[in-house]
Amino acid sequence: xxxxxxxxxxxxxxxxxxxxxxxxxxxxxxxxxxxxxxxxxxxxxxxxxxxxxxxxxxxxxxxxxxxxxxxxxxxxxxxxxxxxxxxxxxxxxxxxxxxxxxxxxxxxxxxxxxxxxxxxxxxxxxxxxxxxxxxxxxxxxxxxxxxxxxxxxxxxxxxxxxxxxxxxxxxxxxxxxxxxxxxxxxxxxxxxxxxxxxxxxxxxxxxxxxxxxxxxxxxxxxxxxxxxxxxxxxxxxxxxxxxxxxxxxxx
Amino acid sequence: xxxxxxxxxxxxxxxxxxxxxxxxxxxxxxxxxxxxxxxxxxxxxxxxxxxxxxxxxxxxxxxxxxxxxxxxxxxxxxxxxxxxxxxxxxxxxxxxxxxxxxxxxxxxxxxxxxxxxxxxxxxxxxxxxxxxxxxxxxxxxxxxxxxxxxxxxxxxxxxxxxxxxxxxxxxxxxxxxxxxxxxxxxxxxxxxxxxxxxxxxxxxxxxxxxxxxxxxxxxxxxxxxxxxxxxxxxxxxxxxxxxxxxxxxxxxxxxxxxxxxxxxxxxxxxxxx
Numbered sequence: 031x032x033x034x035x036x037x038x039x040x041x042x043x044x045x046x047x048x049x050x051x052x053x054x055x056x057x058x059x060x061x062x063x064x065x066x067x068x069x070x071x072x073x074x075x076x077x078x079x080x081x082x083x084x085x086x087x088x089x090x091x092x093x094x095x096x097x098x099x100x101x102x103x104x105x106x107x108x109x110x111x112x113x114x115x116x117x118x119x120x121x122x123x124x125x126x127x128x129x130x131x132x133x134x135x136x137x138x139x140x141x142x143x144x145x146x147x148x149x150x151x152x153x154x155x156x157x158x159x160x161x162x163x164x165x166x167x168x169x170x171x172x173x174x175x176x177x178x179x180x181x182x183x184x185x186x187x188x189x190x191x192x193x194x195x196x197x198x199x200x201x202x203x204x205x206x207x208x209x210x211x212x213x214x215x216x217x218x219x220x221x222x223x224x225x226x227x228x229x230x231x232x233x234x235x236x237x238x239x240x241x242x243x244x245x246x247x248x249x250x251x252x253x254x255x256x257x258x259x260x261x262x263x264x265x266x267x268x269x270x271x272x273x274x275x276x277x278x279x280x281x
Numbered sequence: 282x283x284x285x286x287x288x289x290x291x292x293x294x295x296x297x298x299x300x301x302x303x304x305x306x307x308x309x310x311x312x313x314x315x316x317x318x319x320x321x322x323x324x325x326x327x328x329x330x331x332x333x334x335x336x337x338x339x340x341x342x343x344x345x346x347x348x349x350x351x352x353x354x355x356x357x358x359x360x361x362x363x364x365x366x367x368x369x370x371x372x373x374x375x376x377x378x379x380x381x382x383x384x385x386x387x388x389x390x391x392x393x394x395x396x397x398x399x400x401x402x403x404x405x406x407x408x409x410x411x412x413x414x415x416x417x418x419x420x421x422x423x424x425x426x427x428x429x430x431x432x433x434x435x436x437x438x439x440x441x442x443x444x445x446x447x448x449x450x451x452x453x454x455x456x457x458x459x460x461x462x463x464x465x466x467x468x469x470x471x472x473x474x475x476x477x478x479x480x481x482x483x484x485x486x487x488x489x490x491x492x493x494x495x496x497x498x499x500x501x502x503x504x505x506x507x508x509x510x511x512x513x514x515x516x517x518x519x520x521x522x523x524x525x526x527x528x529x530x531x532x533x534x535x536x537x538x539x540x541x542x543x544x545x546x547x548x549x550x551x552x553x554x
Contacts, residue, residue, distance in 0.1 A: 131443070
């Protein structure tokens with residue numbers, strides 16, 4: 031039997047004397063599509079940062095795709111993880127085109143001193159076509175709208191040929207019509223590739239409908255987790271988003 | 282014009298301008314895109330402090346400049362990465378410390394301060410063969426490293442977090458760029474001067490930034506503008522008897538103003554397909 035894609039055991043993260051993740055344990059099976067839902071400040075992005083090796087936990091064990099993100103092999107591991115972060119403002123004058131930024135996805139796998147070959151360029155073309163951005167290939171990255179930028183970020187993640195996708199609120203600060211297009215694209219990618227995916231959001235409306243499992247995160251703890259239908263019951267969600275933590279006890 | 286190069290010192294100055302223009306222009310691209318404009322002035326003052334220590338204690342100023350500028354570069358990265366400071370604040374802290382050290386060493390140096398002044402303003406017309414050799418070696422090294430690691434440099438300079446996330450050793454590349462900037466400043470100190478090198482690092486790259494959306498072209502243009510600024514400054518100095526360092530700075534500033542005036546980026550408010 032294949033080991034789980036993600037294994038977190040008693041992971042805590044502390045920063046500025048505040049604990050962001052509390053003794054969190056989690057297992058994600060290969061090929062599954064897991065949604066992580068929780069209010070702002072619940073520790074959702076920190077959770078992805080720990081999995082991706084961007085934040086070192088103060089205690090606990092992290093194993094992703096059989097590797098430790100904080101050891102020397104961390105770079106190799108990250109080259110196998112396609113991460114789509116929240117859209118962020120980009121300098122309009124930045125000297126990099128859409129095609130070049132998607133090609134960057136191949137560099138981690140190539141390693142030092144190796145140039146991208148025809149195969150890498152073909153992957154980039156396929157990824158741009160998959161997100162409907164082929165005609166934007168020569169456009170400067172800073173000239174894209176928020177929705178276009180996110181499509182390119184998804185193309186970059188696809189071009190990595192990843193074994194794990196991490197989606198960190200990819201629809202945040204994007205207008206609602208484009209939000210639904212991005213979510214549909216994510217669902218399509220998971221259906222077509224079957225790659226293990228973790229999708230983080232604070233907004234229930236943007237949680238992909240094909241997530242089989244949902245983890246509810248609150249104040250750095252797994253508040254509840256289980257099948258999608260059970261986790262998205264109205265009473266449970268009302269308690270999750272209740273302002274006072276004392277009133278929010280897991281249902 | 283040909284008469285200008287009949288003198289050996291002018292030939293040396295032209296070669297020094299070629300090397301300093303290329304190396305400062307290339308490293309300036311990194312400084313401009315990553316918004317580390319304080320970096321140049323910080324490392325320049327660190328190099329100046331190191332060179333002054335060399336004069337004070339009687340060892341080769343170039344080695345003092347090199348060690349101090351590399352040490353400043355080594356401090357800036359971790360300060361920005363781990364100290365919860367933005368890179369500009371980190372650079373500002375190291376800059377003020379280096380400025381204090383520089384003036385301390387100038388104050389402690391006995392006798393006339395002509396060496397200090399020459400390091401401050403630079404003296405491209407009196408550059409020695411040894412200085413020229415160091416400058417050429419560092420320039421060649423930077424060009425070779427840039428060609429070999431262009432893809433990693435492009436990824437880190439344009440979006441460091443993305444580069445890290447796709448598995449590129451972004452921190453190693455970033456620190457490498459800081460060290461290369463430190464080495465460039467150190468070997469250019471005697472030629473361009475501690476005060477003036479900042480403008481040679483910033484202006485040609487900032488001018489190139491206005492003109493292209495291609496990083497390769499930006500490197501090429503920045504190097505070309507750097508060399509052009511140095512040679513224009515030298516010509517101004519030769520024909521009109523102007524101070525060379527100041528002429529180079531003014532030439533590079535005028536070049537930037539011209540690039541800004543014709544910049545397609547400034548005029549472009551919306552992208553048309």
